[in-house]
Amino acid sequence: MIRYRLEASSDNARAGHIVTDHGEVPTPAFMPVGTQASVKALSSEEVAATGARMQIMNTYHLWLRPGAERIAELGGLHAFARWPHAIATDSGGFQAFSLAERTKMTEDGFEFASHLDGKRMKLTPEDAMRIQGLLGSDIAMQLDVCPPGNAAHADVLAAVERTTRWAERCLKAQGPGQSLFGIVQGGTNVELRLSHAETLGKLPFQGLALGGFSVGEPAEQMHRALVQIAHRLDDARPRYLMGVGSPEDLLIGVGAGIDLFDCVMPTRNARNGQAFTWAGKLTIKNARYRDDPLPLDPDCSCSACRGGYSRAYLRHLFVAGEILVLRMLSEHNLALYARLMREARAAIVANTFANFAAERLAVFRNLPDTTESG
Amino acid sequence: MIRYRLEASSDNARAGHIVTDHGEVPTPAFMPVGTQASVKALSSEEVAATGARMQIMNTYHLWLRPGAERIAELGGLHAFARWPHAIATDSGGFQAFSLAERTKMTEDGFEFASHLDGKRMKLTPEDAMRIQGLLGSDIAMQLDVCPPGNAAHADVLAAVERTTRWAERCLKAQGPGQSLFGIVQGGTNVELRLSHAETLGKLPFQGLALGGFSVGEPAEQMHRALVQIAHRLDDARPRYLMGVGSPEDLLIGVGAGIDLFDCVMPTRNARNGQAFTWAGKLTIKNARYRDDPLPLDPDCSCSACRGGYSRAYLRHLFVAGEILVLRMLSEHNLALYARLMREARAAIVANTFANFAAERLAVFRNLPDTTESG
Numbered sequence: 001m002i003r004y005r006l007e008a009s010s011d012n013a014r015a016g017h018i019v020t021d022h023g024e025v026p027t028p029a030f031m032p033v034g035t036q037a038s039v040k041a042l043s044s045e046e047v048a049a050t051g052a053r054m055q056i057m058n059t060y061h062l063w064l065r066p067g068a069e070r071i072a073e074l075g076g077l078h079a080f081a082r083w084p085h086a087i088a089t090d091s092g093g094f095q096a097f098s099l100a101e102r103t104k105m106t107e108d109g110f111e112f113a114s115h116l117d118g119k120r121m122k123l124t125p126e127d128a129m130r131i132q133g134l135l136g137s138d139i140a141m142q143l144d145v146c147p148p149g150n151a152a153h154a155d156v157l158a159a160v161e162r163t164t165r166w167a168e169r170c171l172k173a174q175g176p177g178q179s180l181f182g183i184v185q186g187g188t189n190v191e192l193r194l195s196h197a198e199t200l201g202k203l204p205f206q207g208l209a210l211g212g213f214s215v216g217e218p219a220e221q222m223h224r225a226l227v228q229i230a231h232r233l234d235d236a237r238p239r240y241l242m243g244v245g246s247p248e249d250l251l252i253g254v255g256a257g258i259d260l261f262d263c264v265m266p267t268r269n270a271r272n273g274q275a276f277t278w279a280g281k282l283t284i285k286n287a288r289y290r291d292d293p294l295p296l297d298p299d300c301s302c303s304a305c306r307g308g309y310s311r312a313y314l315r316h317l318f319v320a321g322e323i324l325v326l327r328m329l330s331e332h333n334l335a336l337y338a339r340l341m342r343e344a345r346a347a348i349v350a351n352t353f354a355n356f357a358a359e360r361l362a363v364f365r366n367l368p369d370t371t372e373s374g
Numbered sequence: 375m376i377r378y379r380l381e382a383s384s385d386n387a388r389a390g391h392i393v394t395d396h397g398e399v400p401t402p403a404f405m406p407v408g409t410q411a412s413v414k415a416l417s418s419e420e421v422a423a424t425g426a427r428m429q430i431m432n433t434y435h436l437w438l439r440p441g442a443e444r445i446a447e448l449g450g451l452h453a454f455a456r457w458p459h460a461i462a463t464d465s466g467g468f469q470a471f472s473l474a475e476r477t478k479m480t481e482d483g484f485e486f487a488s489h490l491d492g493k494r495m496k497l498t499p500e501d502a503m504r505i506q507g508l509l510g511s512d513i514a515m516q517l518d519v520c521p522p523g524n525a526a527h528a529d530v531l532a533a534v535e536r537t538t539r540w541a542e543r544c545l546k547a548q549g550p551g552q553s554l555f556g557i558v559q560g561g562t563n564v565e566l567r568l569s570h571a572e573t574l575g576k577l578p579f580q581g582l583a584l585g586g587f588s589v590g591e592p593a594e595q596m597h598r599a600l601v602q603i604a605h606r607l608d609d610a611r612p613r614y615l616m617g618v619g620s621p622e623d624l625l626i627g628v629g630a631g632i633d634l635f636d637c638v639m640p641t642r643n644a645r646n647g648q649a650f651t652w653a654g655k656l657t658i659k660n661a662r663y664r665d666d667p668l669p670l671d672p673d674c675s676c677s678a679c680r681g682g683y684s685r686a687y688l689r690h691l692f693v694a695g696e697i698l699v700l701r702m703l704s705e706h707n708l709a710l711y712a713r714l715m716r717e718a719r720a721a722i723v724a725n726t727f728a729n730f731a732a733e734r735l736a737v738f739r740n741l742p743d744t745t746e747s748g
Contacts, residue, residue, distance in 0.1 A: 036694045037687070043698060045681065066664065066690045074667055080687050290440065293448060307419065313411070313454055316440045320410045323697050324417060 002138060002179040002206050004238045004259075010353035012231040012257040015345045018207075018238050020086040020138040021177070022078060023053060027238065027259040028344055030250065030337045031056045031088060033267065036065075037081040039334070040267050041327040044083045050302065050331060051338030054086035054138075056262045059131055060095035064114050064121075068134035076136025088181075088262075089137035090242075091128040091170075094146055096121075107162065109143065125169035133175035141209065141242075142170040144183040149216030156187045159212070160196045167203055179206035181240060184233070188217055188225045194232055201234045208233045209240040210258075214249070223252045231257035247276060247340055248364045251357045254344050266337050270329035273318050276336045278363065282311075284329065289315040302335040304328035376512060376553040376580050378612045378633075384727035386605040386631040389719045392581075392612050394460040394512040395551070396452060397427060401612065401633040402718055404624065404711045405430045405462060407641065411445075411455040413708070414641050415701040418457045424676065424705060425712030428460035428512075430636045433505055434469035438488050438495075442508035450510025462555075462636075463511035464616075465502040465544075468520055470495075481536065483517065499543035507549035515583065515616075516544040518557040523590030530561045533586070534570045541577055553580035555614060558607070562591055562599045568606055575608045582607045583614040584632075588623070597626045605631035621650060621714055622738045625731045628718050640711050644703035647692050650710045652737065656685070658703065663689040676709040678702035 003019045018025040032039045032047055034055040039047045047055065057077055062068065074080050077087050093110060097103055100112035100121070109124030125143040132140035143166045145159035167182050174180045182200040186192035193210075200208060210229065213222050226241070230253065233239045240260035241253050250261055266276065275282040277297040282289075284296075292311035296304060304314070309328065317325035340360070347356035377393040392399040406413045406421055408429040413421045421429065431451055436442065448454050451461050467484060471477055474486035474495070483498030499517040506514035517540045519533035541556050548554045556574040560566035567584075574582060584603065587596050600615070604627065607613045614634035615627050624635055640650065649656040651671040656663075658670075666685035670678060678688070683702065691699035714734070721730035 036690070036696055038691055038694075038696045038698050041697050043677070043681070043702075045677070061694075065694060066686070070665060070686070073665065074684065074686055080684070080690075082681055082683055082687070291444060291447065303417070303419070307417070307456055309456055310448065310454070312440070312444070312448055313456070316410070316454075317412055320412075320435075320439060322410055322412045323415050323700065324412050326697065327701070328417075 001177065002238075004207070004236065006235070008349045008351070010348040010351045011255070012227075013254050013344070013348045013353040014235075014257060014259060015348040016238075016259060018054070018086070018259070020054075022084060022086045022138055025053045025086050026342075026345060028250075028254045028341050029054060029260055030341050031260060031262040032334050033058075033262055033264045034081065034083070035264075036061050037071075037077060039330070040271065041323070041330045042334070044081060046303070046327075046331050047083070047334065048085060050334040051342060052085075052334060054088060054260075055083060056088040056090060057081070057135070057137065058095065059089045059092035059128065059135065060099065062135060063092060063131050064116055068131045072134040072136065078136065086139070087137045088139040089132045089135050089141065091141045091143040092123055092131065093128065093143045096123045097146065105145070107165070125166040126173045129170050129173035129175065129180075133178055137178065139179045139181060139207065140174070141181050142167050142183055142205075144185060144211050146185065146212045146215065147187065149187070151187065153189070156185070156189060156192065160185045160192060164196070164199055167200055167205075171203060171205070181205055181207040181209045181238075183209045183211040183242070185212045187212055188221050190225055190228045193225065193229045197229065197233050205237065207238040207240060209242050211242045213241060214244045219246075219249065222249070226253060226256040226258070229256070233257070246364075247337070248361060250337070250340060251344070251361055251364070254348075255353065255357050266333035267330045270333045271326045273329065275329050276333050278336070284311065284315050284318050284325070286315070296329075296332055297336075300332060300335060302328075302332040304332055375551065376612075378581070378610065380609070382723045382725070384722040384725045385629070386601075387628050387718070387722045387727040388609075388631060388633060389722040390612075390633060392428070392460070392633070394428075396458060396460045396512055399427045399460050400716075400719060402624075402628045402715050403428060403634055404715050405634060405636040406708050407432075407636055407638045408455065408457070409638075410435050410439075411451060413704070414645065415697070415704045416708070418455055420677070420701075420705050421457070421708065422459060424708040425716060426459075426708060428462060428634075429457060430462040430464060431455075431509070431511065432469065433463045433466035433502065433509065434473065436509060437466060437505050438490055442505045446508040446510065452510065460513070461511045462513040463506045463509050463515065465515045465517040466497055466505065467502065467517045470497045471520065479519070481539070499540040500547045503544050503547035503549065503554075507552055511552065513553045513555060513581065514548070515555050516541050516557055516579075518559060518585050520559065520586045520589065521561065523561070525561065527563070530559070530563060530566065534559045534566060538570070538573055541574055541579075545577060545579070555579055555581040555583045557583045557585040557616070559586045561586055562595050564599055564602045567599065567603045571603065571607050579611065581612040581614060583616050585616045587615060588618045593620075593623065596623070600627060600630040600632070603630070607631070620738075621711070622735060624711070624714060625718070625735055625738070628715075628722075629727065629731050640707035641704045644707045645700045647703065649703050650707050652710070658685065658689050658692050658699070660689070670703075670706055671710075674706060674709060676702075676706040678706055
């Protein structure tokens with residue numbers, strides 16, 4: 001089971017550790033997404049080299065292929081993916097709802113057709129716990145109901161209530177040695193969020209997550225809600241903001257009191273040719289980089305920047321369709337995210353987080369956008 | 375300029391060094407193919423870690439994109455691709471003939487339409503030298519005429535004669551500091567090959583290559599020709615068998631007296647899911663590997679095998695479309711090729727190459743083929 005140890009705080013921002021059976025995760029922390037037990041394009045060694053100490057992997061995908069029983073027989077996700085550090089898994093509910101076909105939700109759970117072969121499947125709270133138990137993650141997530149950003153109030157309310165009932169069922173089905181996080185829903189309705197946080201806070205979860213953000217609502221609306229909600233989640237347990245986000249979102253989230261994040265943005269954007277740098281976003285296919293001898297970011301320690309691979313070379317690789325560049329940009333972006341969290345942590349410990357965040361936000365918000373020219 | 379230093383021989387097999395301005399290349403050696411200044415899926419550091427000390431890059435592709443002048447301005451191919459070791463470039467003729475569109479060959483050279491944008495281009499022997507000079511490779515190849523494996527005798531003869539005339543034009547256009555190899559043609563006609571080898575051997579090339587093999591003729595026919603031809607190429611200069619081949623081909627080639635090879639096979643087959651191992655070819659998507667906890671090859675030092683990534687995991691990655699596995703198989707296969715050459719070299723130095731090759735050939739020829747079952 002995990003433990004959370006608070007080390008320092010700076011206003012609502014918190015520095016701590018999540019102590020797991022697979023090492024300590026200094027928080028705030030960003031979890032790279034290893035959807036199919038692989039952070040796309042990167043080896044486990046490379047993910048670890050960026051500084052990441054916890055990955056989140058995808059229960060729905062791994063359940064369907066290669067199968068949870070198979071992974072259990074091969075020693076669980078840590079052995080399977082050769083990732084010796086901590087692993088979280090989501091519940092599978094989000095994909096059962098958004099990726100699978102002909103999905104029906106009842107009080108019992110989700111029924112759907114596999115997006116791979118059309119096979120009818122059922123995912124109940126008990127199934128979600130059983131499957132995550134087989135996968136062997138350090139942190140499992142409860143099955144929840146995640147309404148879209150534009151859902152009507154009645155639907156958001158119903159989602160909250162069903163999520164609570166599923167929370168209790170998940171806790172009953174929790175396996176030994178695996179930690180379980182509850183998921184607070186409620187959209188951008190602060191009152192509903194706080195009430196749900198209070199309800200779930202009374203349950204013996206090892207951590208609490210905010211689900212249902214970054215599902216279509218404007219970023220500012222999410223930010224406004226976050227600063228009112230995050231610090232009200234029980235401060236004895238880790239707080240996890242699911243599926244978020246951009247470097248700006250992370251800074252706002254940490255300031256609001258969040259400890260954990262995950263998002264496909266750094267790796268997905270990388271595969272679309274976008275690098276994050278401390279001086280702005282860099283769209284590598286832009287013609288302006290044709291003759292640019294500089295690395296992506298002279299101030300970065302990822303293997304592409306350290307190795308001196310120029311923007312001109314990376315642009316060439318991208319335009320020529322060479323997959324090496326997808327990996328290099330992925331590693332680069334994850335290194336930036338990990339460093340952002342490290343520096344945020346140091347600022348919290350020094351009790352200067354507000355200044356740090358304001359400075360960084362000013363930079364990130366005024367990033368030169370290279371996507372439109374060249 | 376390169377120098378060739380013979381160290382030992384074992385029957386016709388030779389161990390030596392090609393001394394270049396970018397380090398010594400122990401021979402026999404296999405050159406990974408970095409078509410677009412990138413060995414597909416691998417960083418330069420990874421290619422070097424397999425043991426390779428010379429890459430061959432593609433003049434046609436790099437000339438069209440990103441452009442030879444651009445690469446020259448960025449410091450040449452070594453700086454551009456961050457490959458500090460030796461580089462050979464082909465002449466571009468093969469792609470001008472096989473990949474470009476509406477190609478016309480005259481005595482002056484090739485005229486064709488770029489396969490990228492249809493632009494009319496011209497590649498003469500002088501162009502081939504100028505472009506390779508801009509790319510800055512250690513070893514340039516002459517422009518040659520490479521007829522298909524089923525070409526009529528008159529066409530093969532005409533190819534030989536034009537190749538000789540282009541050889542002389544390339545030598546006249548050779549830039550300072552760059553070595554140049556002549557290319558012997560003649561198909562599987564041993565008499566024609568030997569006569570062409572004699573003609574080109576009189577010219578001041580720094581090395582001699584055999585082109586026009588592995589162009590559709592049966593492997594046995596190539597092997598029969600090789601053992602009669604290779605050892606008759608001038609023994610003071612490196613001998614390079616272009617575009618060949620399988621591990622078996624390499625063993626036959628080394629035995630015949632060849633020093634250098636290149637082929638896309640180890641990396642292309644990797645991307646199609648095929649790993650070479652000392653115990654046979656391994657088709658990773660085969661269902662038999664679903665639950666296999668072993669690495670590709672317990673006896674291999676590539677990062678995937680050393681890292682303990684199981685066949686079950688690699689199969690999962692391949693089936694799931696994760697690009698990590700393409701890289702892992704590519705590195706693995708190049709590591710096997712490099713090791714095969716290292717072991718062949720040691721056997722030559724120990725004057726036991728015939729036994730070594732016979733043992734290895736027996737294994738490679740009796741490889742269990744995993745492609746058909748499971």
